[in-house]
Amino acid sequence: MEEFFQQLTNGLAVGSIYALIALGYTMVYGVLKLINFAHGDLFTIGAYLGMTLLASFALHETIGPFLGLIVLALMVMGLVAILGAIVERTAYRPLRESPRLSAVVSALGASIFLQNAVMLIYGARFQVYPEDLIPETSIDLFGLYIPVVRILVLFVSLALMAALFIFIQKTRIGTAIRAAAIDQDAARLMGIDVNRVILLVFLIGPALGGAAGLLVGLQYGQINFTMGWTYGMKAFTAAILGGIGNIPGAMLGGLILGVIEALGSAYISIAWKDAIAFFVLILILIVRPTGLLGERVADKI
Amino acid sequence: MKKILFILMAFCLLTATAHAQDTIKIGLMAPLTGSFASEGAEMKQVLELLAANLNARGGLLGKKVELITDDDGSDARTAALAAQRLTTKGVVAVIGTYGSSVTEASQNIFNEARIIQVANGSTAIRLSEKNLKYFFRTCPRDDEQGKVAVDAIVKTKAKKVAILHDNSTYAKGLADEVRPQLEKKGIKIVFFDALTPKQSDYTAVLTKMKGAGPDLVFFTGYYSEAGLLLKQAKQMNWKVPFLGGDATYNTDLVKLAGKEAVTGFAFVMPPLPKYLPSKSAKEFLAAFKKKYGNEPSSPYSVLAGDGFRVVAAAIAQAKTTDADKLAAYLHTQFKDKDALTGTISFNAKGDRVGDVYRYFKFDNKGNIALQK
Numbered sequence: 001m002e003e004f005f006q007q008l009t010n011g012l013a014v015g016s017i018y019a020l021i022a023l024g025y026t027m028v029y030g031v032l033k034l035i036n037f038a039h040g041d042l043f044t045i046g047a048y049l050g051m052t053l054l055a056s057f058a059l060h061e062t063i064g065p066f067l068g069l070i071v072l073a074l075m076v077m078g079l080v081a082i083l084g085a086i087v088e089r090t091a092y093r094p095l096r097e098s099p100r101l102s103a104v105v106s107a108l109g110a111s112i113f114l115q116n117a118v119m120l121i122y123g124a125r126f127q128v129y130p131e132d133l134i135p136e137t138s139i140d141l142f143g144l145y146i147p148v149v150r151i152l153v154l155f156v157s158l159a160l161m162a163a164l165f166i167f168i169q170k171t172r173i174g175t176a177i178r179a180a181a182i183d184q185d186a187a188r189l190m191g192i193d194v195n196r197v198i199l200l201v202f203l204i205g206p207a208l209g210g211a212a213g214l215l216v217g218l219q220y221g222q223i224n225f226t227m228g229w230t231y232g233m234k235a236f237t238a239a240i241l242g243g244i245g246n247i248p249g250a251m252l253g254g255l256i257l258g259v260i261e262a263l264g265s266a267y268i269s270i271a272w273k274d275a276i277a278f279f280v281l282i283l284i285l286i287v288r289p290t291g292l293l294g295e296r297v298a299d300k301i
Numbered sequence: 302m303k304k305i306l307f308i309l310m311a312f313c314l315l316t317a318t319a320h321a322q323d324t325i326k327i328g329l330m331a332p333l334t335g336s337f338a339s340e341g342a343e344m345k346q347v348l349e350l351l352a353a354n355l356n357a358r359g360g361l362l363g364k365k366v367e368l369i370t371d372d373d374g375s376d377a378r379t380a381a382l383a384a385q386r387l388t389t390k391g392v393v394a395v396i397g398t399y400g401s402s403v404t405e406a407s408q409n410i411f412n413e414a415r416i417i418q419v420a421n422g423s424t425a426i427r428l429s430e431k432n433l434k435y436f437f438r439t440c441p442r443d444d445e446q447g448k449v450a451v452d453a454i455v456k457t458k459a460k461k462v463a464i465l466h467d468n469s470t471y472a473k474g475l476a477d478e479v480r481p482q483l484e485k486k487g488i489k490i491v492f493f494d495a496l497t498p499k500q501s502d503y504t505a506v507l508t509k510m511k512g513a514g515p516d517l518v519f520f521t522g523y524y525s526e527a528g529l530l531l532k533q534a535k536q537m538n539w540k541v542p543f544l545g546g547d548a549t550y551n552t553d554l555v556k557l558a559g560k561e562a563v564t565g566f567a568f569v570m571p572p573l574p575k576y577l578p579s580k581s582a583k584e585f586l587a588a589f590k591k592k593y594g595n596e597p598s599s600p601y602s603v604l605a606g607d608g609f610r611v612v613a614a615a616i617a618q619a620k621t622t623d624a625d626k627l628a629a630y631l632h633t634q635f636k637d638k639d640a641l642t643g644t645i646s647f648n649a650k651g652d653r654v655g656d657v658y659r660y661f662k663f664d665n666k667g668n669i670a671l672q673k
Contacts (some may be wrong), residue, residue, distance in 0.1 A: 003508060003509075003512050006508045007505055007508055007509075010502070010504040010505045010508060011505070013502065013504070014502045116334070119334065119338065123339070123342075124333075124334070124338030124339045124341075124342055125338075125339040125553060126339070126525055126528075126553055126556075126557055128553075128556040128557060131559055136535075136536060138536060138537070138538055145536075145537050145538050147536045147537075149536075216501055219501075220501040220502065220529060220532075221532065221557070221559070222501065222525065222528060222529060222532075222557050224336070224525070226335070226336055226499065227499075227501070230499050230500060261505065262504075262505040265505045265506060265509060266505060266508065266509050269494060270494040270495060270496055270497075270505070270506050270509060271468060271494055271495035271496075271497075273497060273505075274497055
């Protein structure tokens with residue numbers, strides 16, 4: 001039983017990262033019906049930027065670790081958001097009226113470009129976050145060892161997701177995003193500037209992806225330029241699992257995927273972990289073709 | 302004006318091709334991109350250094366040696382394409398590559414094109430069991446590595462061992478090699494499974510292994526995963542000794558895992574040049590440090606260098622670039638030659654003969670020490 005709960009916390013920790021990245025996929029899909037393949041690489045860039053900013057400003061030393069990390073997170077999110085907007089401007093907007101396949105190819109191209117740019121700038125070696133940034137202690141909770149970093153990561157990602165949910169549901173801009181997701185033309189007729197909505201989506205999604213990159217760096221310490229692909233694949237799967245285009249679905253999908261992976265490797269086989277996760281995905285899609293929370297056709301955000 | 306330009310260009314092209322025929326081309330197939338890009342970059346550095354030195358001494362058979370590099374992307378499909386491109390460029394021999402599954406994808410292509418291939422980081426047994434006439438390797442095989450690993454495990458007096466691999470050709474091969482040998486010695490294998498490489502969270506794996514209660518974990522995969530495993534085991538407060546295969550070592554491992562987590566981590570691998578007393582190893586080390594500012598971080602780039610030296614020596618001694626004659630020379634006459642990693646001979650299968658593996662352990666300062 002102890003092992004079960006330990007595995008459950010393992011799964012939730014990984015799943016919260018998946019969920020955070022999945023939000024970026026699902027928001028873009030909701031508005032544009034486009035799979036933003038470059039999203040995984042924006043996540044990678046978030047991780048690398050976090051490392052660079054940590055090394056160059058050492059904020060955690062000057063203004064204290066807690067405030068330092070918050071400022072750092074805001075800087076990373078801001079920079080990655082700007083990059084996301086640039087990607088939208090250069091790789092997607094010129095193809096807005098072209099067939100969807102062209103946009104997908106452009107997305108793949110943007111992904112390859114960003115990945116290789118990271119490799120050429122930072123080198124192909126694994127990069128490491130500075131040590132002893134966050135105390136490497138573990139909390140002993142009824143015999144479960146849970147590292148402090150892990151709890152921090154879980155709470156930060158849950159807080160970011162909650163903030164996004166409230167923003168989308170309760171604010172005017174959030175309503176505009178939802179409207180654009182349902183019908184772009186109708187939204188335009190209602191006086192919503194759809195281009196600005198799309199730009200906004202490309203600011204928010206990458207910001208969350210960048211934050212996820214920073215969290216992965218802080219938690220595991222080790223980053224490399226191909227990590228966006230592995231995490232991106234999983235996050236994309238999570239988005240589909242929860243119903244692509246649906247924001248709470250992406251959150252739920254991410255957490256569920258993480259937990260399935262952890263429990264699958266605990267009770268069936270570690271080597272079959274991914275196969276089990278995808279098997280569950282197929283089962284869910286057979287019963288609910290739109291994903292767990294997807295309504296009708298998956299077109300809502 | 303246009304005409305002059307045209308003639309000038311034609312002249313340039315002509316001299317370029319004429320010049321190209323004056324060189325002996327040796328290929329390097331290495332992971333310059335992809336997950337093992339760091340290994341590939343260093344392989345390229347080593348070969349460029351050795352080729353420059355060789356050319357400074359007059360080259361081979363009165364010709365300059367030209368290095369032709371292609372990228373296998375640490376991926377079998379990319380490797381097959383790279384191998385095909387190399388075969389069209391008139392190379393005599395190809396050095397490379399890193400990763401048994403990647404090498405395996407290129408083997409038949411080189412063999413059919415009658416090009417000598419000297420693999421540097423591909424230790425899976427079956428690569429040399431295919432009767433390929435032109436295939437050689439400077440790294441030893443996994444059965445050799447397995448023997449040393451088994452000895453090391455027996456020495457630790459562990460009674461219950463967990464074996465973890467990553468399903469790659471190499472890691473699974475080594476794990477399968479070691480398992481029955483340990484069981485024969487009365488050691489119980491309490492855990493045998495594979496992790497998925499390239500992820501950052503292995504706590505699920507560690508939690509499961511911990512449940513099996515081993516005295517020792519033998520991990521046969523690669524160093525990035527080894528770093529994460531060590532780090533996360535420490536975070537979980539699980540104090541089990543780890544032993545790794547030769548791919549778990551890289552100078553970056555200390556950074557990846559942290560000094561504290563890496564303390565006591567033991568592994569088997571072919572020695573880095575700084576642990577070798579030979580004159581050529583020392584000279585190479587000094588030259589490498591002078592040119593690139595650091596020591597080579599992986600034994601496999603050095604083994605690539607040995608591959609290059611083997612090919613160069615064979616061409617010089619056999620006085621030919623004919624693949625059949627070179628292969629015959631390497632198989633039969635190339636015995637106990639001085640290399641950067643000890644001495645090299647090849648058997649009939651093209652495998653390196655002799656014990657190369659050593660047993661190392663990390664101390665608490667992040668340095669490795671040779672164990673007896």
